[in-house]
Amino acid sequence: MATSPSANPSSVEPTSKGNKTILVAEHAGFCHGVKRAVENTLKLGDESDKKVYVIGKLIHNQQVIDQMGEKEIVTVSSLDEVPAGSICVVRTHGAPPEIVSQAEAKGVDVSDATCPDVRLVQNKAIQLAEEGYTVVVVGKEDHPEIVGITAHAGEVNGARIITINHPDDIKARLQGLPTRRIGVVSQTTQMEETFFQMVKELSKVAKELKVFNTICPATYFRQNAAAELASKVDFMVVIGGKMSSNTTHLADLCKTEGTQAIHVETYKELEGCQGLMDAKVVGVTAGASTPDWIIEEVIDYLKSL
Ligand code: SF4
The missing domain is CATH 3.40.1010.20 (4-hydroxy-3-methylbut-2-enyl diphosphate reductase, catalytic domain)
Structure with missing residues (x-):
């Protein structure tokens, strides 16, 4: 670990x-990931002759999103709302990999503001899936970061990935899945105590547990x-x-x-x-x-x- x-x-x-x-x-x-994303996106808005769209909120702060809106950087909920010939920014939390290929197929340029620490979790989850572990992502299932991580690891052939946010859910979530070898990563913003508690509980289930503490x-x-x-x-x-x-x-x-x-x-x-x-x-x-x-x-x- x-x-x-x-x-x-x-x-x-x-x-x-x-x-x-x-x-x-x-x-x-x-943090450095948010600073980088906000600065780069504002720069893109100032310097590019193409209109800039962000799919989902670039960061979870409405006041900053409003400021970007004043600079005509538009937050949309899906790629469907981004017209050809424009730029779409992938938010700090990352996105499923197909967003990039779909954008390119549509004639939309992609600017990737995924935080490097989120990218690290995506890569660790992919590694665990490739090594044949049942992958447990500790975090909130519907959080955009988790959606991106599970989608990236889900591209691995035969990948088994689940999300757990509370120890009480472990048994139900693992139902029907192989549990001999379990690999664990965390949402970057997870509480340490929750993550360690989850690892402890999973160690009672798995014969082999491989853990990456990916709290940033x-x-x-x-x-x-x-x-x-x-x-x-x-x-x-x-x-x-x-x-x-x-x-x-x-x-x-x-x-x-x-x-x-x-x-x-x-x-x-x-x-x-x-x-x-x-x-x-x-x-x-x-x-x-x-x-x-x-x-x-x-x-x-x-x-x-
Ligand atoms: S992963 Fe950490 S460093 Fe990156 S944007 Fe989130 S909180 Fe900031």
């Missing part, structure tokens, strides 16, 4: 203003920094899209630390929050798809209290 990367020594930058002390997590906001380093660092900060503050503000798995997990982790936490997309959702009003020390963290300007707006709001 690949080991988790080491977190940097934790440090937070305290800001004492008004009535509250505000502490910001050491790792918060845009950005997720690992954000989760650890959030948990550490949550243990030091009265209240946590977790900023990011409501559809963002990694942000949702950050909020869950803070609550696991026994700290009150609220998950917001913008500062406006903090208005009238009693737990926040009562707190003296407030921690701030943000998911990997949250831009700096939204984090800064939240901090400015907290300073005003």
Whole structure:
């Protein structure tokens, strides 16, 4: 099993203003995969004479999607909505491989913004399928990243791939499949604890278990920094899209630390929050798809209290 990367020594930058002390997590906001995808897509929109479409949300942050829309970068739900002669961007979460061939057959250029860490999971799942393992992907079945991973591995002849998001589902999901040799990968934004719990349960079923811990380093660092900060503050503000798995997990982790936490997309959702009003020390963290300007707006709001 690949080991988790080491977190940097934790440090937070305290800001004492008004009535509250505000502490910001050491790792918060845009990760390298999201930054790369957003910058490249905006550049494409500025420089290309072709119209740019993104199939599905480029990242799970509606405010960033709205900004791209203002620059006439259009988010669509399927390739059917992308006309010939334009460019379609594959989102950070990746996509099934047939999207690329279908786009090319239609006369649409493809710009692939799949995060390299997601590509790694796709490749590990393909490897496990080629080696004849029953492949278990730990994650949410309908999440676009998982849809892409299972589609890539599904191209291997005779591949057997299932998705599991809770240990209680293991038995039912493996029903009728060979379980002697099981290979495991994870959604990049999975909670470590959930992943390890799943591996432990699968080890009771399989004779041979091959595990790739494919939780990405950005997720690992954000989760650890959030948990550490949550243990030091009265209240946590977790900023990011409501559809963002990694942000949702950050909020869950803070609550696991026994700290009150609220998950917001913008500062406006903090208005009238009693737990926040009562707190003296407030921690701030943000998911990997949250831009700096939204984090800064939240901090400015907290300073005003
Ligand atoms: S959270 Fe991880 S996998 Fe997802 S885009 Fe960021 S670096 Fe890539």
